[in-house]
Amino acid sequence: MTIEKRADRVAFKISGPDATHLLHDVLTPPVLEDGTARWFALLAPQGKLLAEGLIGWADGAHWLDVPATVAENFFKRMRMYRLRAKMEIEMLAETHAVGWSGEAPATGIVHRDGRGQGLGYRVIAPLGESDGWIEGNEQAKARIAAGIAEMGPDFDAEDGFPHDIGMDHLGGVDFKKGCYVGQEVVSRMQHRGTARRRPVIVSGIASGARSDALMIGGKSVGTIGSVVDGTAVAIARIDKIADGADASVKGAPVSLALPQWARYDFAAPGGDSEDD
Known part of the structure; x- marks a missing residue:
């Protein structure tokens, strides 16, 4: 089975008794412990996109990936939001690789891309298990065909809102839960229909x-x-x-x-x- 290495993405593992609650309060989608990989964003207070990726639950933790260009800023902000919450935030840039496969691999932390059919699977695995991964563009072909924009290849951080990339249509924004960072601006765009x-x-x-x-x-x-x-x-x-x-x-x-x-x-x- 072929797995493409996503050298432009960095994995995070977030765990602990308060992790789900805090992530639900900070990130844009519903954050649940159900194994579904959801599109998420971390927003600036003004509603602009600071980071985006997939978040999924496995082995007692939430596994996320973000663009490598914003990984340090994401890490810094998440530690700031953590305050005294009982949770661990691990940036896995030095220990794990992020990959993509059209079919579900048998090893690694594997989540199907929940944004639509044909988008394959995100894989997070220790660096030693990624030696056979290849360079490729099948992931890019699949997401472009689906009309999904990605931070890095398609736009820069702080250069748009969730509506600009269709997160409101693909489960990336929860309009029913309480406040999260940037919620007021995003909610106003939704209810006024100004996107x-x-x-x-x-x-x-x-x-x-x-x-x-x-x-x-x-x-x-x-x-x-x-x-x-x-x-x-x-x-x-x-x-x-x-x-x-x-x-x-x-x-x-x-x-x-x-x-x-x-x-x-x-x-x-x-x-x-x-x-x-």
């Missing part, structure tokens, strides 16, 4: 790279993420896109599509879109 930046799948990219502008009629409506086999996820102003017929990247025409999970739509011709 206009959304993931869009861009295909047929002949020449383009991360952060290049997605153009409609000569005007920028967003930026694309990392390009794999001519396809990328853009975070774009859907209220500025009617049918996508005049879309381009670096002067070359591209095709636009919404993710299958999307409950939003492009703007009606001559008007703005409605976001539910």
Whole structure:
């Protein structure tokens, strides 16, 4: 079985009698001890994304992964929020590797990516067990095809809100639980329906790279993420896109599509879109 090594991700193990309660109060999704891997984010008080990844329960602990570029900041903030809570926060950068597989491996801490079908499994294992893991882009292909943007390949920390990457549609935000960091801003966006930046799948990219502008009629409506086999996820102003017929990247025409999970739509011709 092939496992791709995610050198750009760092694993965390968080355990202890107060861990579930504190994580539920700090992170965006419901945090439960049920083995389901949920998309999570740690937000700034202003609602901006500081870190994102999957969180899943196994062997008496919560296992998380975050982009390597924000791992130290995530670690620092989680220790700050811990205060006197009875819990241990372990950053596993020196001892464990994060990987991805299309099928469930028999070893390691394995969680199915709960954001949708075909997204495979996240794997966390000791470094000694990851020697046979390979470099690859199958994980990137799967998530781009699903229209899921990822911090690092597609956008930077503090450069957007959970709604911008569709976390509100994919179980990454709990709108029923009590306060978490940044909750007030995210809740206001949800109830006022003000989210206009959304993931869009861009295909047929002949020449383009991360952060290049997605153009409609000569005007920028967003930026694309990392390009794999001519396809990328853009975070774009859907209220500025009617049918996508005049879309381009670096002067070359591209095709636009919404993710299958999307409950939003492009703007009606001559008007703005409605976001539910």
